[in-house]
Amino acid sequence: MKTDSVVEKVLKSGQLVVTSECGPPRGANPDKVREKAEMLRGYVDGVNVTDNQTAMVRMSSLSACIIIKQMGMDPILQMVCRDRNRLAMQSEVLGAYAHGINTMLCLSGDHIHFGDHPMATNVYDLDSVQAIQMVKKMRDEGKFQGGADIDTPPKMFIGAAANPFADPFELRVARLAKKVKAGVDFIQTQCIYNMEKFETWMKGVCERGLHKQVAILPGITPMKTVGMAKYMKNRVPGMDVPDEIVKRMGGVPKEQQAEEGMKIAVEQIQRLREVEGVAGFHIMAIEWEQKVPELVERAGLLPRPKF
Amino acid sequence: MITAERKPMEEILECINPYNRILLVGCNECVTVCAAGGRKEVGLLSTALQMAFMKEGRTLEVKEITLERQCDPEYVEELITYIDQVEAVLSMACGCGVQEIARRYATKPVFPAVNTKFMGASERQGVWSERCRGCGDCLLGLTGGICPIARCSKRLMNGPCGGSTKGKCEISPDVDCAWNLIWERLKALGLEKKYEEIMVAKDWRPSWHGGPRRIIREDMAE
Ligand code: SF4
Numbered sequence A: 001m002k003t004d005s006v007v008e009k010v011l012k013s014g015q016l017v018v019t020s021e022c023g024p025p026r027g028a029n030p031d032k033v034r035e036k037a038e039m040l041r042g043y044v045d046g047v048n049v050t051d052n053q054t055a056m057v058r059m060s061s062l063s064a065c066i067i068i069k070q071m072g073m074d075p076i077l078q079m080v081c082r083d084r085n086r087l088a089m090q091s092e093v094l095g096a097y098a099h100g101i102n103t104m105l106c107l108s109g110d111h112i113h114f115g116d117h118p119m120a121t122n123v124y125d126l127d128s129v130q131a132i133q134m135v136k137k138m139r140d141e142g143k144f145q146g147g148a149d150i151d152t153p154p155k156m157f158i159g160a161a162a163n164p165f166a167d168p169f170e171l172r173v174a175r176l177a178k179k180v181k182a183g184v185d186f187i188q189t190q191c192i193y194n195m196e197k198f199e200t201w202m203k204g205v206c207e208r209g210l211h212k213q214v215a216i217l218p219g220i221t222p223m224k225t226v227g228m229a230k231y232m233k234n235r236v237p238g239m240d241v242p243d244e245i246v247k248r249m250g251g252v253p254k255e256q257q258a259e260e261g262m263k264i265a266v267e268q269i270q271r272l273r274e275v276e277g278v279a280g281f282h283i284m285a286i287e288w289e290q291k292v293p294e295l296v297e298r299a300g301l302l303p304r305p306k307f
Numbered sequence B: 001m002i003t004a005e006r007k008p009m010e011e012i013l014e015c016i017n018p019y020n021r022i023l024l025v026g027c028n029e030c031v032t033v034c035a036a037g038g039r040k041e042v043g044l045l046s047t048a049l050q051m052a053f054m055k056e057g058r059t060l061e062v063k064e065i066t067l068e069r070q071c072d073p074e075y076v077e078e079l080i081t082y083i084d085q086v087e088a089v090l091s092m093a094c095g096c097g098v099q100e101i102a103r104r105y106a107t108k109p110v111f112p113a114v115n116t117k118f119m120g121a122s123e124r125q126g127v128w129s130e131r132c133r134g135c136g137d138c139l140l141g142l143t144g145g146i147c148p149i150a151r152c153s154k155r156l157m158n159g160p161c162g163g164s165t166k167g168k169c170e171i172s173p174d175v176d177c178a179w180n181l182i183w184e185r186l187k188a189l190g191l192e193k194k195y196e197e198i199m200v201a202k203d204w205r206p207s208w209h210g211g212p213r214r215i216i217r218e219d220m221a222e
Protein backbone atom coordinates (compact mmCIF):
# COMPACT_ATOMS: atom_id res chain seq x y z
CA MET A 1 0.00 0.00 0.00
CA LYS A 2 1.26 3.42 -0.88
CA THR A 3 -1.01 5.22 1.54
CA ASP A 4 -3.66 4.86 4.24
CA SER A 5 -6.37 5.96 1.86
CA VAL A 6 -9.65 4.08 2.14
CA VAL A 7 -10.04 4.40 -1.62
CA GLU A 8 -6.76 2.56 -2.06
CA LYS A 9 -7.79 -0.10 0.47
CA VAL A 10 -11.09 -0.78 -1.27
CA LEU A 11 -9.33 -1.05 -4.62
CA LYS A 12 -6.71 -3.40 -3.19
CA SER A 13 -9.46 -5.62 -1.81
CA GLY A 14 -10.78 -6.03 -5.34
CA GLN A 15 -14.13 -4.41 -4.67
CA LEU A 16 -15.75 -1.57 -6.56
CA VAL A 17 -15.02 1.75 -4.94
CA VAL A 18 -17.74 4.38 -4.56
CA THR A 19 -17.04 8.08 -4.18
CA SER A 20 -19.32 11.06 -4.18
CA GLU A 21 -18.92 14.74 -3.67
CA CYS A 22 -19.75 17.65 -1.46
CA GLY A 23 -19.55 21.20 -2.74
CA PRO A 24 -18.60 23.55 0.11
CA PRO A 25 -20.96 26.46 0.82
CA ARG A 26 -20.69 30.00 -0.50
CA GLY A 27 -20.29 31.18 3.04
CA ALA A 28 -18.64 30.40 6.34
CA ASN A 29 -21.23 28.10 7.89
CA PRO A 30 -19.59 24.75 8.76
CA ASP A 31 -22.97 23.10 9.36
CA LYS A 32 -23.68 23.21 5.65
CA VAL A 33 -20.67 20.97 5.08
CA ARG A 34 -21.70 18.66 7.93
CA GLU A 35 -25.27 18.33 6.63
CA LYS A 36 -24.18 17.39 3.13
CA ALA A 37 -21.46 15.02 4.26
CA GLU A 38 -23.68 13.34 6.86
CA MET A 39 -26.07 12.20 4.12
CA LEU A 40 -23.24 10.21 2.57
CA ARG A 41 -22.04 8.46 5.70
CA GLY A 42 -21.81 4.70 5.21
CA TYR A 43 -22.69 4.90 1.53
CA VAL A 44 -19.39 5.97 -0.02
CA ASP A 45 -15.68 5.35 0.48
CA GLY A 46 -14.61 8.91 -0.08
CA VAL A 47 -16.16 12.34 -0.39
CA ASN A 48 -14.67 14.68 -2.97
CA VAL A 49 -14.61 18.24 -1.75
CA THR A 50 -14.62 20.61 -4.69
CA ASP A 51 -12.19 23.51 -4.98
CA ASN A 52 -13.89 26.76 -5.99
CA GLN A 53 -15.96 24.76 -8.43
CA THR A 54 -16.94 26.51 -11.67
CA ALA A 55 -14.57 29.27 -10.59
CA MET A 56 -16.99 30.56 -7.94
CA VAL A 57 -15.60 31.42 -4.54
CA ARG A 58 -16.57 28.93 -1.87
CA MET A 59 -15.27 27.77 1.47
CA SER A 60 -11.83 26.29 0.80
CA SER A 61 -11.65 22.65 -0.05
CA LEU A 62 -9.07 22.00 2.66
CA SER A 63 -11.19 23.56 5.42
CA ALA A 64 -14.27 21.62 4.37
CA CYS A 65 -12.14 18.45 4.18
CA ILE A 66 -11.01 19.01 7.76
CA ILE A 67 -14.61 19.40 8.91
CA ILE A 68 -15.51 16.13 7.18
CA LYS A 69 -12.45 14.39 8.60
CA GLN A 70 -13.48 15.49 12.08
CA MET A 71 -16.80 13.76 11.50
CA GLY A 72 -14.87 10.50 11.10
CA MET A 73 -15.41 10.35 7.34
CA ASP A 74 -12.95 10.24 4.44
CA PRO A 75 -12.69 13.42 2.40
CA ILE A 76 -10.89 13.68 -0.95
CA LEU A 77 -9.17 17.01 -1.38
CA GLN A 78 -9.68 18.53 -4.81
CA MET A 79 -7.02 20.97 -5.89
CA VAL A 80 -7.10 23.08 -9.02
CA CYS A 81 -4.09 24.62 -10.74
CA ARG A 82 -6.07 27.74 -11.52
CA ASP A 83 -5.90 29.40 -8.11
CA ARG A 84 -2.51 28.49 -6.65
CA ASN A 85 1.11 28.34 -7.62
CA ARG A 86 3.31 25.39 -6.73
CA LEU A 87 4.28 26.83 -3.36
CA ALA A 88 0.67 27.20 -2.26
CA MET A 89 -0.26 23.80 -3.65
CA GLN A 90 2.51 22.01 -1.80
CA SER A 91 1.84 23.73 1.49
CA GLU A 92 -1.82 22.79 1.11
CA VAL A 93 -0.86 19.15 0.56
CA LEU A 94 1.28 19.20 3.71
CA GLY A 95 -1.50 20.82 5.69
CA ALA A 96 -4.07 18.37 4.43
CA TYR A 97 -1.92 15.39 5.31
CA ALA A 98 -1.23 16.81 8.76
CA HIS A 99 -5.00 16.71 9.29
CA GLY A 100 -5.18 13.07 8.21
CA ILE A 101 -6.38 13.72 4.68
CA ASN A 102 -4.70 11.15 2.48
CA THR A 103 -6.57 11.21 -0.82
CA MET A 104 -6.63 14.02 -3.30
CA LEU A 105 -7.40 15.03 -6.86
CA CYS A 106 -5.15 17.13 -9.11
CA LEU A 107 -7.17 19.18 -11.57
CA SER A 108 -6.64 22.01 -14.04
CA GLY A 109 -9.87 23.66 -12.94
CA ASP A 110 -12.63 25.42 -14.87
CA HIS A 111 -11.47 28.61 -16.50
CA ILE A 112 -12.01 31.79 -14.49
CA HIS A 113 -14.14 33.11 -17.31
CA PHE A 114 -17.04 30.91 -16.10
CA GLY A 115 -17.12 32.09 -12.52
CA ASP A 116 -18.06 35.06 -10.41
CA HIS A 117 -14.61 36.66 -10.56
CA PRO A 118 -13.87 36.78 -14.27
CA MET A 119 -11.62 39.79 -13.57
CA ALA A 120 -9.17 37.71 -11.53
CA THR A 121 -5.81 36.41 -12.68
CA ASN A 122 -5.37 32.77 -13.73
CA VAL A 123 -2.39 31.12 -12.05
CA TYR A 124 -1.62 27.89 -13.93
CA ASP A 125 1.92 27.68 -12.68
CA LEU A 126 1.47 23.94 -13.25
CA ASP A 127 -1.07 21.93 -15.17
CA SER A 128 -2.82 18.84 -13.82
CA VAL A 129 -0.22 16.43 -15.21
CA GLN A 130 2.60 18.38 -13.59
CA ALA A 131 0.64 18.63 -10.35
CA ILE A 132 0.36 14.82 -10.27
CA GLN A 133 4.13 14.56 -10.78
CA MET A 134 4.69 17.00 -7.95
CA VAL A 135 2.48 15.21 -5.41
CA LYS A 136 3.97 11.85 -6.38
CA LYS A 137 7.46 13.18 -5.88
CA MET A 138 6.45 14.52 -2.47
CA ARG A 139 5.09 11.11 -1.53
CA ASP A 140 7.57 8.69 -3.09
CA GLU A 141 10.81 10.62 -2.97
CA GLY A 142 10.04 12.82 0.02
CA LYS A 143 11.07 15.85 -1.97
CA PHE A 144 9.48 19.16 -2.82
CA GLN A 145 9.05 20.04 -6.45
CA GLY A 146 12.01 22.37 -6.08
CA GLY A 147 14.18 19.47 -4.91
CA ALA A 148 14.57 20.01 -1.15
CA ASP A 149 13.84 17.19 1.31
CA ILE A 150 10.53 17.04 3.14
CA ASP A 151 10.50 16.18 6.82
CA THR A 152 7.54 13.76 7.08
CA PRO A 153 6.40 13.42 3.47
CA PRO A 154 2.64 13.47 2.80
CA LYS A 155 1.44 10.06 1.66
CA MET A 156 -1.33 11.02 -0.71
CA PHE A 157 -3.33 8.66 -2.87
CA ILE A 158 -3.44 10.64 -6.08
CA GLY A 159 -6.47 11.06 -8.27
CA ALA A 160 -7.23 13.07 -11.38
CA ALA A 161 -10.07 13.65 -13.79
CA ALA A 162 -10.60 12.50 -17.34
CA ASN A 163 -13.19 13.48 -19.87
CA PRO A 164 -13.64 10.73 -22.44
CA PHE A 165 -15.96 12.97 -24.44
CA ALA A 166 -13.87 16.04 -25.03
CA ASP A 167 -12.26 16.62 -28.39
CA PRO A 168 -10.17 15.49 -30.11
CA PHE A 169 -11.54 12.08 -29.13
CA GLU A 170 -8.54 10.24 -30.57
CA LEU A 171 -6.32 11.97 -28.00
CA ARG A 172 -8.36 11.06 -24.97
CA VAL A 173 -6.64 7.78 -24.24
CA ALA A 174 -3.24 9.33 -24.88
CA ARG A 175 -3.98 12.14 -22.43
CA LEU A 176 -4.94 9.59 -19.80
CA ALA A 177 -1.70 7.75 -20.55
CA LYS A 178 0.19 10.93 -19.72
CA LYS A 179 -1.53 11.17 -16.35
CA VAL A 180 -0.69 7.52 -15.72
CA LYS A 181 2.91 8.14 -16.66
CA ALA A 182 2.91 11.09 -14.27
CA GLY A 183 1.87 8.70 -11.49
CA VAL A 184 -1.86 9.02 -10.97
CA ASP A 185 -3.51 6.28 -8.90
CA PHE A 186 -7.18 6.73 -9.73
CA ILE A 187 -9.33 8.60 -12.21
CA GLN A 188 -12.81 10.00 -11.84
CA THR A 189 -14.40 10.74 -15.18
CA GLN A 190 -16.77 13.37 -16.47
CA CYS A 191 -20.47 12.37 -16.13
CA ILE A 192 -21.16 9.48 -18.49
CA TYR A 193 -24.36 9.44 -20.52
CA ASN A 194 -23.06 8.24 -23.86
CA MET A 195 -22.38 4.62 -22.94
CA GLU A 196 -21.09 3.51 -26.35
CA LYS A 197 -18.57 6.28 -26.54
CA PHE A 198 -17.42 5.61 -23.00
CA GLU A 199 -17.02 1.94 -23.80
CA THR A 200 -15.01 2.77 -26.91
CA TRP A 201 -12.73 4.93 -24.78
CA MET A 202 -12.43 2.19 -22.16
CA LYS A 203 -11.47 -0.28 -24.86
CA GLY A 204 -8.66 2.03 -25.90
CA VAL A 205 -7.64 2.35 -22.25
CA CYS A 206 -7.51 -1.44 -21.83
CA GLU A 207 -5.68 -1.97 -25.14
CA ARG A 208 -2.85 0.13 -23.78
CA GLY A 209 -3.01 -1.71 -20.47
CA LEU A 210 -3.73 1.50 -18.61
CA HIS A 211 -6.56 -0.08 -16.60
CA LYS A 212 -3.92 -2.18 -14.85
CA GLN A 213 -2.04 0.90 -13.72
CA VAL A 214 -4.90 3.19 -12.76
CA ALA A 215 -8.36 2.67 -11.28
CA ILE A 216 -11.09 4.20 -13.41
CA LEU A 217 -14.27 5.42 -11.77
CA PRO A 218 -16.86 6.57 -14.28
CA GLY A 219 -18.83 9.63 -13.20
CA ILE A 220 -22.56 9.13 -12.69
CA THR A 221 -24.93 12.06 -12.35
CA PRO A 222 -28.65 11.35 -12.01
CA MET A 223 -30.76 13.87 -13.91
CA LYS A 224 -33.48 15.64 -11.98
CA THR A 225 -35.51 17.01 -14.87
CA VAL A 226 -35.59 17.10 -18.64
CA GLY A 227 -34.51 20.72 -18.33
CA MET A 228 -31.30 19.63 -16.66
CA ALA A 229 -30.71 17.07 -19.40
CA LYS A 230 -31.11 19.74 -22.05
CA TYR A 231 -28.91 22.18 -20.20
CA MET A 232 -26.14 19.64 -19.84
CA LYS A 233 -26.43 18.65 -23.45
CA ASN A 234 -26.29 22.15 -24.83
CA ARG A 235 -24.51 24.31 -22.33
CA VAL A 236 -21.82 22.42 -20.51
CA PRO A 237 -18.54 22.26 -22.43
CA GLY A 238 -17.22 18.75 -22.89
CA MET A 239 -20.50 17.04 -21.89
CA ASP A 240 -22.05 14.41 -24.17
CA VAL A 241 -25.75 13.76 -23.53
CA PRO A 242 -27.33 11.62 -26.27
CA ASP A 243 -30.78 12.50 -27.59
CA GLU A 244 -32.27 9.27 -26.22
CA ILE A 245 -31.59 10.43 -22.68
CA VAL A 246 -33.26 13.78 -23.26
CA LYS A 247 -36.18 12.03 -24.94
CA ARG A 248 -36.52 9.51 -22.17
CA MET A 249 -36.52 12.23 -19.51
CA GLY A 250 -39.04 14.26 -21.49
CA GLY A 251 -41.19 11.22 -22.17
CA VAL A 252 -42.52 11.01 -18.62
CA PRO A 253 -44.66 13.54 -16.73
CA LYS A 254 -42.80 16.18 -14.76
CA GLU A 255 -43.46 14.57 -11.37
CA GLN A 256 -41.88 11.34 -12.54
CA GLN A 257 -38.79 12.80 -14.15
CA ALA A 258 -36.68 12.58 -11.02
CA GLU A 259 -37.51 8.90 -10.70
CA GLU A 260 -36.73 8.38 -14.39
CA GLY A 261 -33.37 10.05 -13.85
CA MET A 262 -32.64 7.69 -10.96
CA LYS A 263 -33.62 4.69 -13.06
CA ILE A 264 -31.29 5.78 -15.84
CA ALA A 265 -28.44 6.18 -13.35
CA VAL A 266 -29.05 2.72 -11.84
CA GLU A 267 -29.07 1.16 -15.30
CA GLN A 268 -25.87 2.98 -16.20
CA ILE A 269 -24.10 1.65 -13.14
CA GLN A 270 -25.35 -1.86 -13.79
CA ARG A 271 -24.12 -1.72 -17.36
CA LEU A 272 -20.79 -0.08 -16.62
CA ARG A 273 -19.78 -2.37 -13.75
CA GLU A 274 -19.49 -5.13 -16.36
CA VAL A 275 -17.11 -3.09 -18.50
CA GLU A 276 -13.48 -4.18 -18.34
CA GLY A 277 -11.36 -1.70 -16.43
CA VAL A 278 -14.17 -0.06 -14.44
CA ALA A 279 -13.02 -0.05 -10.82
CA GLY A 280 -15.91 1.75 -9.19
CA PHE A 281 -18.10 4.82 -9.49
CA HIS A 282 -17.96 8.49 -8.75
CA ILE A 283 -21.47 9.74 -8.06
CA MET A 284 -22.01 13.44 -8.55
CA ALA A 285 -25.54 14.28 -7.54
CA ILE A 286 -25.39 17.98 -8.17
CA GLU A 287 -27.42 19.75 -5.44
CA TRP A 288 -29.16 16.41 -4.93
CA GLU A 289 -26.85 14.77 -2.41
CA GLN A 290 -29.77 13.27 -0.48
CA LYS A 291 -30.33 10.90 -3.40
CA VAL A 292 -26.87 9.33 -3.28
CA PRO A 293 -27.71 6.69 -0.62
CA GLU A 294 -30.75 5.53 -2.56
CA LEU A 295 -28.79 5.35 -5.80
CA VAL A 296 -25.92 3.42 -4.21
CA GLU A 297 -28.40 1.01 -2.69
CA ARG A 298 -30.52 0.50 -5.81
CA ALA A 299 -27.39 -0.02 -7.90
CA GLY A 300 -26.38 -2.88 -5.58
CA LEU A 301 -23.25 -1.20 -4.29
CA LEU A 302 -24.02 -1.82 -0.61
CA PRO A 303 -22.73 -2.58 1.91
CA ARG A 304 -19.55 -0.52 1.70
CA PRO A 305 -16.51 -2.37 3.02
CA LYS A 306 -15.14 -1.39 6.43
CA PHE A 307 -11.45 -1.19 7.27
CA MET B 1 4.67 42.39 -33.78
CA ILE B 2 3.39 44.22 -30.75
CA THR B 3 -0.26 45.03 -31.21
CA ALA B 4 -2.20 47.92 -29.76
CA GLU B 5 -5.61 49.53 -29.90
CA ARG B 6 -6.45 53.17 -29.46
CA LYS B 7 -7.91 54.10 -26.11
CA PRO B 8 -11.46 55.48 -25.95
CA MET B 9 -11.64 59.17 -26.85
CA GLU B 10 -13.03 60.17 -23.43
CA GLU B 11 -10.07 58.66 -21.65
CA ILE B 12 -7.56 60.43 -23.89
CA LEU B 13 -9.42 63.73 -23.51
CA GLU B 14 -9.40 63.39 -19.75
CA CYS B 15 -5.61 62.97 -19.77
CA ILE B 16 -4.90 66.03 -21.86
CA ASN B 17 -7.68 68.18 -20.49
CA PRO B 18 -5.36 70.39 -18.39
CA TYR B 19 -3.21 71.29 -21.40
CA ASN B 20 -3.46 73.50 -24.46
CA ARG B 21 -0.26 72.55 -26.29
CA ILE B 22 0.70 68.93 -26.79
CA LEU B 23 3.09 66.82 -28.78
CA LEU B 24 1.39 63.82 -30.40
CA VAL B 25 3.95 61.16 -31.18
CA GLY B 26 3.36 58.13 -33.39
CA CYS B 27 5.70 55.27 -34.20
CA ASN B 28 6.56 53.82 -37.54
CA GLU B 29 6.94 50.22 -36.40
CA CYS B 30 4.44 47.73 -34.99
CA VAL B 31 1.67 50.20 -34.20
CA THR B 32 1.78 51.39 -37.80
CA VAL B 33 1.33 47.84 -39.06
CA CYS B 34 -1.60 47.18 -36.76
CA ALA B 35 -3.09 50.57 -37.63
CA ALA B 36 -3.15 51.86 -34.07
CA GLY B 37 -0.49 54.56 -33.87
CA GLY B 38 1.24 55.28 -37.16
CA ARG B 39 1.37 58.54 -39.11
CA LYS B 40 -2.19 58.12 -40.34
CA GLU B 41 -3.64 57.49 -36.87
CA VAL B 42 -1.66 60.43 -35.50
CA GLY B 43 -3.33 62.68 -38.08
CA LEU B 44 -6.80 61.34 -37.32
CA LEU B 45 -6.43 61.59 -33.56
CA SER B 46 -4.99 65.09 -33.82
CA THR B 47 -8.02 66.32 -35.77
CA ALA B 48 -10.45 64.60 -33.45
CA LEU B 49 -8.84 66.09 -30.36
CA GLN B 50 -8.81 69.59 -31.79
CA MET B 51 -12.47 69.30 -32.72
CA ALA B 52 -13.35 68.09 -29.25
CA PHE B 53 -11.56 71.07 -27.73
CA MET B 54 -13.29 73.45 -30.15
CA LYS B 55 -16.69 72.15 -29.04
CA GLU B 56 -15.78 73.26 -25.54
CA GLY B 57 -14.73 76.65 -26.81
CA ARG B 58 -11.04 75.91 -26.32
CA THR B 59 -8.14 75.49 -28.67
CA LEU B 60 -5.62 72.73 -28.65
CA GLU B 61 -2.31 73.12 -30.39
CA VAL B 62 -1.01 69.77 -31.55
CA LYS B 63 2.45 69.20 -32.89
CA GLU B 64 2.34 65.90 -34.78
CA ILE B 65 5.38 63.74 -35.29
CA THR B 66 5.88 60.07 -36.09
CA LEU B 67 9.22 58.61 -35.09
CA GLU B 68 10.98 55.80 -36.86
CA ARG B 69 11.05 53.81 -33.60
CA GLN B 70 9.81 55.15 -30.33
CA CYS B 71 11.51 52.44 -28.27
CA ASP B 72 14.91 53.58 -29.48
CA PRO B 73 16.72 56.45 -27.68
CA GLU B 74 18.31 57.56 -30.90
CA TYR B 75 14.96 58.45 -32.46
CA VAL B 76 13.35 59.70 -29.27
CA GLU B 77 16.16 62.26 -29.15
CA GLU B 78 14.55 63.92 -32.20
CA LEU B 79 11.79 65.26 -29.94
CA ILE B 80 14.28 67.62 -28.29
CA THR B 81 13.44 70.36 -30.81
CA TYR B 82 9.78 70.45 -29.82
CA ILE B 83 9.65 69.33 -26.25
CA ASP B 84 9.99 72.78 -24.69
CA GLN B 85 7.18 74.19 -26.78
CA VAL B 86 4.57 71.81 -25.38
CA GLU B 87 3.03 71.14 -21.99
CA ALA B 88 2.59 67.40 -22.41
CA VAL B 89 3.24 64.48 -24.72
CA LEU B 90 0.62 62.05 -25.98
CA SER B 91 2.18 58.88 -27.35
CA MET B 92 0.58 56.50 -29.80
CA ALA B 93 3.36 53.93 -29.51
CA CYS B 94 3.27 50.78 -27.43
CA GLY B 95 4.12 50.98 -23.74
CA CYS B 96 7.83 50.71 -24.56
CA GLY B 97 7.72 53.92 -26.60
CA VAL B 98 5.79 55.80 -23.93
CA GLN B 99 8.36 54.79 -21.33
CA GLU B 100 11.28 55.76 -23.50
CA ILE B 101 9.86 59.28 -23.74
CA ALA B 102 9.27 59.37 -19.98
CA ARG B 103 12.87 58.30 -19.39
CA ARG B 104 14.39 60.86 -21.75
CA TYR B 105 12.26 63.87 -20.87
CA ALA B 106 12.15 63.66 -17.12
CA THR B 107 9.99 66.72 -16.43
CA LYS B 108 7.47 66.41 -19.22
CA PRO B 109 4.19 64.54 -18.58
CA VAL B 110 3.55 61.75 -21.10
CA PHE B 111 0.29 59.85 -21.62
CA PRO B 112 -0.48 56.71 -23.59
CA ALA B 113 -3.10 57.06 -26.32
CA VAL B 114 -3.22 53.32 -27.02
CA ASN B 115 -3.62 50.16 -25.00
CA THR B 116 -0.75 47.81 -25.74
CA LYS B 117 -2.25 44.37 -26.19
CA PHE B 118 -0.03 41.47 -27.17
CA MET B 119 2.61 39.99 -29.41
CA GLY B 120 0.73 38.58 -32.29
CA ALA B 121 0.29 38.05 -35.97
CA SER B 122 -2.17 39.25 -38.55
CA GLU B 123 -4.85 36.63 -39.14
CA ARG B 124 -6.52 38.46 -41.97
CA GLN B 125 -7.28 42.06 -42.93
CA GLY B 126 -8.12 43.89 -39.72
CA VAL B 127 -7.73 40.90 -37.39
CA TRP B 128 -4.74 40.21 -35.19
CA SER B 129 -4.33 37.48 -32.63
CA GLU B 130 -1.98 36.59 -29.84
CA ARG B 131 0.93 34.27 -30.56
CA CYS B 132 3.67 34.69 -27.96
CA ARG B 133 4.02 35.81 -24.36
CA GLY B 134 7.77 36.12 -24.34
CA CYS B 135 8.25 33.33 -21.79
CA GLY B 136 12.00 33.50 -22.33
CA ASP B 137 12.44 29.79 -23.01
CA CYS B 138 10.70 28.96 -26.24
CA LEU B 139 9.20 25.51 -26.47
CA LEU B 140 7.65 25.78 -29.91
CA GLY B 141 10.02 23.04 -31.05
CA LEU B 142 8.11 20.59 -28.85
CA THR B 143 4.63 21.68 -29.78
CA GLY B 144 4.71 21.72 -33.54
CA GLY B 145 5.19 25.47 -33.71
CA ILE B 146 2.04 26.43 -31.79
CA CYS B 147 2.42 28.12 -28.43
CA PRO B 148 0.41 26.66 -25.53
CA ILE B 149 1.45 29.50 -23.25
CA ALA B 150 0.03 32.28 -25.34
CA ARG B 151 -2.76 30.34 -27.01
CA CYS B 152 -4.17 27.87 -24.48
CA SER B 153 -6.52 29.72 -22.14
CA LYS B 154 -5.17 27.71 -19.22
CA ARG B 155 -1.56 27.74 -20.36
CA LEU B 156 -1.61 23.94 -20.17
CA MET B 157 1.60 22.26 -21.19
CA ASN B 158 -0.03 18.85 -21.34
CA GLY B 159 -3.41 19.60 -22.84
CA PRO B 160 -6.04 19.49 -24.13
CA CYS B 161 -8.27 19.92 -21.09
CA GLY B 162 -11.68 18.34 -20.80
CA GLY B 163 -13.41 21.39 -22.22
CA SER B 164 -12.01 21.26 -25.76
CA THR B 165 -14.99 21.05 -28.11
CA LYS B 166 -14.90 20.68 -31.89
CA GLY B 167 -11.54 22.37 -32.13
CA LYS B 168 -12.60 25.30 -29.96
CA CYS B 169 -11.63 26.34 -26.48
CA GLU B 170 -14.04 25.91 -23.59
CA ILE B 171 -14.07 29.64 -22.97
CA SER B 172 -15.63 30.54 -26.31
CA PRO B 173 -16.58 29.07 -29.69
CA ASP B 174 -14.61 31.97 -31.21
CA VAL B 175 -11.32 30.85 -29.71
CA ASP B 176 -9.34 27.99 -31.22
CA CYS B 177 -8.19 25.30 -28.80
CA ALA B 178 -4.42 25.54 -28.93
CA TRP B 179 -4.02 21.88 -28.08
CA ASN B 180 -6.28 20.86 -30.90
CA LEU B 181 -4.07 22.91 -33.24
CA ILE B 182 -0.95 21.35 -31.74
CA TRP B 183 -2.34 17.87 -32.19
CA GLU B 184 -3.39 18.48 -35.80
CA ARG B 185 0.03 19.87 -36.56
CA LEU B 186 1.89 16.98 -34.87
CA LYS B 187 -0.20 14.60 -36.94
CA ALA B 188 0.58 16.48 -40.13
CA LEU B 189 4.26 16.20 -39.27
CA GLY B 190 3.97 12.51 -38.39
CA LEU B 191 5.09 13.35 -34.86
CA GLU B 192 2.18 11.87 -32.90
CA LYS B 193 4.71 10.18 -30.60
CA LYS B 194 5.85 13.57 -29.37
CA TYR B 195 2.48 14.07 -27.72
CA GLU B 196 3.19 11.18 -25.36
CA GLU B 197 6.14 12.96 -23.76
CA ILE B 198 5.23 14.80 -20.58
CA MET B 199 6.26 18.40 -20.54
CA VAL B 200 7.53 18.90 -17.02
CA ALA B 201 6.78 21.91 -14.82
CA LYS B 202 8.11 25.01 -16.48
CA ASP B 203 10.87 27.07 -15.00
CA TRP B 204 9.34 30.53 -15.09
CA ARG B 205 12.54 32.35 -14.18
CA PRO B 206 13.38 33.30 -17.77
CA SER B 207 9.85 34.73 -18.02
CA TRP B 208 8.18 37.65 -16.32
CA HIS B 209 8.11 35.82 -12.99
CA GLY B 210 11.84 36.29 -12.56
CA GLY B 211 11.53 40.06 -12.25
CA PRO B 212 12.17 42.68 -14.98
CA ARG B 213 14.33 41.20 -17.68
CA ARG B 214 17.35 42.46 -19.58
CA ILE B 215 19.47 41.14 -22.36
CA ILE B 216 23.17 41.95 -22.22
CA ARG B 217 25.19 41.06 -25.26
CA GLU B 218 28.78 41.16 -24.13
CA ASP B 219 29.98 41.27 -27.70
CA MET B 220 27.98 44.43 -28.39
CA ALA B 221 27.64 46.24 -25.07
CA GLU B 222 30.00 49.11 -24.50
S1 SF4 C 1 6.95 29.23 -25.87
FE1 SF4 C 1 7.42 31.23 -24.91
S2 SF4 C 1 8.77 32.27 -26.35
FE2 SF4 C 1 7.88 30.54 -27.47
S3 SF4 C 1 6.07 31.40 -28.49
FE3 SF4 C 1 5.37 30.66 -26.51
S4 SF4 C 1 5.52 32.36 -25.07
FE4 SF4 C 1 6.71 32.88 -26.91
Ligand code: SF4
Pocket (backbone or CB within 6 Å): B151, B152, B153, B154, B155, B156, B159, B160, B161, B162, B163, B164, B165, B168, B169, B170, B171, B176, B177, B178, B179, B180
Ligand atom coordinates in the same frame (compact mmCIF):
# COMPACT_ATOMS: atom_id res chain seq x y z
S1 SF4 D 1 -10.00 24.05 -24.47
FE1 SF4 D 1 -7.94 23.92 -25.36
S2 SF4 D 1 -7.18 26.04 -25.40
FE2 SF4 D 1 -8.96 26.01 -24.06
S3 SF4 D 1 -8.12 25.74 -22.02
FE3 SF4 D 1 -8.61 23.69 -22.76
S4 SF4 D 1 -6.76 22.93 -23.75
FE4 SF4 D 1 -6.51 25.14 -23.47
